Structures are given as structure tokens and as C-alpha cells.
Amino acid sequence: MDLPDPDVLDRLADRGWPALEREALGPWTLRAADGVTNRANSVLALGEDRDIREAVDVAECWYASRGLPAVFQLSPAAPPALAPELERRGYRRHSATDILAADRAGVVAAPAVLDAAGDIGIATHPSSGWLDTWWTVDGRGGDAERRTVERILGGGPALYAWAGRAEQPDAVARLALVGGWGGLYAVATLPSARRRGVARALTAALAREAAAHGVDRLWLQVVADNSAAIALYESLGFVSASRYEYWEEPPQAG
The missing domain is CATH 3.40.630.30 (Gcn5-related N-acetyltransferase (GNAT))
Incomplete structure (x- = not known):
């Protein structure tokens, strides 16, 4: 079979396990569901945002207002500058998952x-x-x-x-x-x-x-x-x- 691009698979998985609360942040999607499951409580970061640092700041505030830590789901479709920025902030990587x-x-x-x-x-x-x-x-x-x-x-x-x-x-x-x-x-x-x-x-x-x-x-x-x-x-x-x-x-x- 012809394999779809990573962003297509990311969007399919997002729709297949939908968060209860969603908000657009440029091309990204902020997702929350009372902290239950990583997928439903993480940022789906697809495509470049206007400013990576500013976007991460906004995401952190959004999750903090809900009593949750900010979590980002990163695939090959994520902006290249995002992982270095999260690493600079001391983020912990976990739960590597194959599609x-x-x-x-x-x-x-x-x-x-x-x-x-x-x-x-x-x-x-x-x-x-x-x-x-x-x-x-x-x-x-x-x-x-x-x-x-x-x-x-x-x-x-x-x-x-x-x-x-x-x-x-x-x-x-x-x-x-x-x-x-x-x-x-x-x-x-x-x-x-x-x-x-x-x-x-x-x-x-x-x-x-x-x-x-x-x-x-x-x-x-x-x-x-x-x-x-x-x-x-x-x-x-x-x-x-x-x-x-x-x-x-x-x-x-x-």
C-alpha cells in the first residue's frame, strides 16, 4: 500500500480518539479531557506556528488553567524547531509510539x-x-x-x-x-x-x-x-x- 504522510495519520488518530475539549492555536490543536490519556490531553503540533516560543507559552498557560501539565505530541510532521525549544525548557520525552x-x-x-x-x-x-x-x-x-x-x-x-x-x-x-x-x-x-x-x-x-x-x-x-x-x-x-x-x-x- 502507499503509505500516507505522517500528518495524515496524526489527524486520523486525533479523530479516532477525540478529546472532549479542543481549541485551535494557529495550525496546532490544544486538546484536553480531564487528564485522561495522553492523546486526549496534548498539543497536536502540525505545521509551523507564527512563533514557536510564543505558541509554547500560550499552550502552557492553556493547560495550567485546567490544572494539567502541557504535553506535546511530536511526529515527523511537527515543526523542526519545536523539539529543541521543548528540550530547552526541560520537557521530558516519553511513550514513543509506532503507527x-x-x-x-x-x-x-x-x-x-x-x-x-x-x-x-x-x-x-x-x-x-x-x-x-x-x-x-x-x-x-x-x-x-x-x-x-x-x-x-x-x-x-x-x-x-x-x-x-x-x-x-x-x-x-x-x-x-x-x-x-x-x-x-x-x-x-x-x-x-x-x-x-x-x-x-x-x-x-x-x-x-x-x-x-x-x-x-x-x-x-x-x-x-x-x-x-x-x-x-x-x-x-x-x-x-x-x-x-x-x-x-x-x-x-x-
């Missing part, structure tokens, strides 16, 4: 261990069981944070897949529907169901179902040091397309 992309048809054609996964279901909204499984595996925080995530999930159309019993799934996954693209998010498997090919089967099932929603290409994000997950997705036909990392403001004295 992979694939043709949907290729993922559907890849072998999937469906029998090992048991029953698979797909819906257009997450059930309480789906949310329980995902939050058990990947949730960070309490009831307030979970409610924030549920609002993020409801910010755009998506498919929600599960394996096992619908009321208490062994594993879940979400495919955000953005134009002709599908973005894989929230892949989570309970410890008791791991090493059975369930994540692979859910990915293939979502790719198959996505055809009815006009999807012909897929993307996903995976932490760069998660070699097992990267190997899984590469075996399904995904290839590396871009990378980003977060730069976080240092704690303020006092």
Missing part, C-alpha cells in the same frame, strides 16, 4: 485463529461488559476517569468487538471509523485468555466487518517497545508508517 497501517483486504486474508477465540460479537456501541473488560486491563483511575473515557469513546462512530460471553468478555477491541479508514484501539485481553490468538481474531473480525462501513485501509498505534504486539500486527499485514512521542512539561516549583 502501523495496512490494507483492510490483506488483514482479512491473513490467517486468524477464530476457533481459539471462541464466540466473537461486534456492535456499534460498547456494552457495560465490553467497558468492564477494557477497564480491568487498561483502565487508569477510578469512576470519574472511566466516565471521561466513555465520553471519549462516544465522540465518533466505531465498531466494538468482543470474544467470549457478551456480558463478561475475555477480550475486546475497538475500530474507530474515520472516512475510509479504520483505527484499531483499546485491544485488551484478560490474563486468563492470553496466548490463544484472541487479539488476532478480533482484529481480523473487525477488518471484515469494516467493509460494510466503507473502510478500505486500517491504522493502529502501538508502544514502540512492545515487540510482541508489533510482531502480531506485522503478521496480519501491517507495516510501519510513522512514529510519535510525547514531550511533557516539567513539574512547576512550589
